[in-house]
């Protein structure tokens with residue numbers, strides 16, 4: 001048996017003749033709730049029919065005999081150990097007998113027969129065909145078989161007594177028609193709930209159902225789930241409106257459908273997510289080939305009205321295997337899709353068990369981060385920023401560390417991404433802003449005569465999109481009594497460009513507060529001149545990858561020089577990051593970088609250590625590395641010196 005075929009062992013649902021509807025199996029809790037309701041209704045029949053029998057003049061013994069016909073199935077329906085079918089059959093047959101007893105007690109009145117149809121409507125709640133079958137068999141059996149053996153027990157009229165099977169057929173016909181109407185309405189409502197309103201495709205519930213009931217694979221064949229997420233759908237939606245977004249989704253759904261083989265199933269999971277069950281494939285290579293083909297199909301331009309759009313998608317593949325349920329298979333494909341997205345999108349990735357363990361680790365990390373935030377396990381270290389003209393520390397960069405209870409001091413690389421993904425970066429970032437402002441205000445107060453030291457705080461993309469950011473910054477400045485000009489917020493180009501329209505007003509509002517803005521890691525991102533011109537930033541931080549290679553790579557020197565000159569031309573100051581050697585520092589100074597930061601000048605350190613460095617810079621490591629460099633008296637921008645000249 002192939003792996004895919006083994007999934008069959010998970011097939012749920014009842015065995016049924018081909019012509020009967022199967023229906024979705026109700027979840028256990030839903031079924032139990034409905035069964036309780038219907039069984040309660042059945043038990044209500046006991047006193048009601050007993051009272052009605054006495055009212056109609058029956059003696060107590062006969063009345064008891066009549067209601068015992070209901071009480072027995074009603075008791076069976078309460079036995080939890082019995083399966084769903086046995087218990088629903090007991091309740092159904094009890095309710096049908098109840099209707100029959102009512103007819104009997106009422107002397108066969110036509111009106112009492114209506115109760116059958118009320119009961120049939122109630123039985124629809126079981127969403128199974130068996131109750132209807134039982135009702136049909138009961139009615140036909142009672143009118144036909146009992147009617148033939150003991151006609152007076154069933155019929156009053158001599159004409160009817162002679163033709164029990166004719167009346168059995170008539171009553172049965174009505175019950176069959178009413179059952180059909182009820183089953184039809186249940187099935188149509190169910191179909192509605194199993195399909196996506198926009199594209200008409202099966203939805204997530206329907207897909208999961210199909211996965212659970214996957215047909216057996218042929219030998220050496222298997223099945224796979226492809227999880228598809230459009231990469232740029234949000235942009236199209238935002239740029240052209242939801243109508244165009246909807247039309248795009250419909251067009252792409254049709255396109256995917258056209259490229260599938262019969263037997264494959266396409267579903268829309270919601271938003272811009274689709275999934276495909278690809279059946280009867282030889283293995284992962286064939287699944288990849290299918291995915292690549294679909295990816296190319298999606299990438300062809302789509303015309304929506306007079307707009308032409310290009311779509312691209314990230315796809316994850318998970319192959320069916322013996323131990324994986326349908327829901328887990330979909331989750332695995334989803335994890336693989338996220339991997340494709342992390343790798344830049346517009347690609348296909350295949351599920352590996354490590355993806356799951358990494359996801360579990362991320363979830364655990366998020367939970368740990370929540371605790372860490374509540375228990376204040378974070379600390380800030382401060383790295384000095386030195387003015388290359390005066391050789392004095394003019395500021396610091398606040399860098400977060402996690403004092404983990406078991407793993408020691410963790411660097412931001414270990415947790416910032418998880419904090420960002422979980423949204424925890426917003427409260428965490430607010431804590432960083434408050435703490436850095438408080439520390440800097442304390443330093444400034446302890447040195448009232450010195451030029452006020454500044455602090456730089458890193459902002460993550462998520463924080464920039466947070467509406468409360470400006471208020472958080474204003475509040476931190478107000479509460480700590482720090483002058484806004486002493487706070488610099490570091491942003492990266494990527495975080496602005498990702499959502500330019502949303503972040504620009506925030507950046508301007510921050511500038512209005514009086515804080516300065518620095519473009520961090522400059523040179524590694526888009527480094528787009530048109531963006532740089534538009535951003536209200538006051539300084540640029542050259543990424544340490546350029547500084548680190550200054551000596552080895554002459555081109556890097558040219559790049560650093562170009563960045564410095566460009567920034568100066570735009571009226572911005574420049575801080576070079578990652579200065580580790582005296583030579584690098586000399587080159588940076590020669591190229592007229594305004595400030596430098598790096599291990600040479602001081603590593604990120606706890607506030608108490610940094611205080612000593614600020615108070616007595618001549619005694620600290622700064623003096624050793626800077627004493628060789630001339631202090632610039634005035635006019636920073638006088639001599640153009642390249643690194644080559646330095647060499």
Ligand code: C2E
Nearest residue numbers: 399400411412432458459460578579580597598599600604
């Ligand atoms: P960044 O803002 O570019 O910070 C500079 C990083 O370079 C720091 O790493 C610092 O320790 C390191 N560094 C400084 N000088 C040198 C050097 O001479 N050589 C080398 N090899 N490295 C040097 P760290 O502290 O691990 O921080 C890494 C990144 O984490 C930061 O890069 C920043 O993007 C992020 N980060 C740190 N703290 C925060 C925070 O509070 N909030 C947010 N959102 N991100 C933060």
Ligand code: MG
Nearest residue numbers: 397458490520
């Ligand atoms: Mg930074």
Ligand code: MG
Nearest residue numbers: 520521541577
């Ligand atoms: Mg940086």
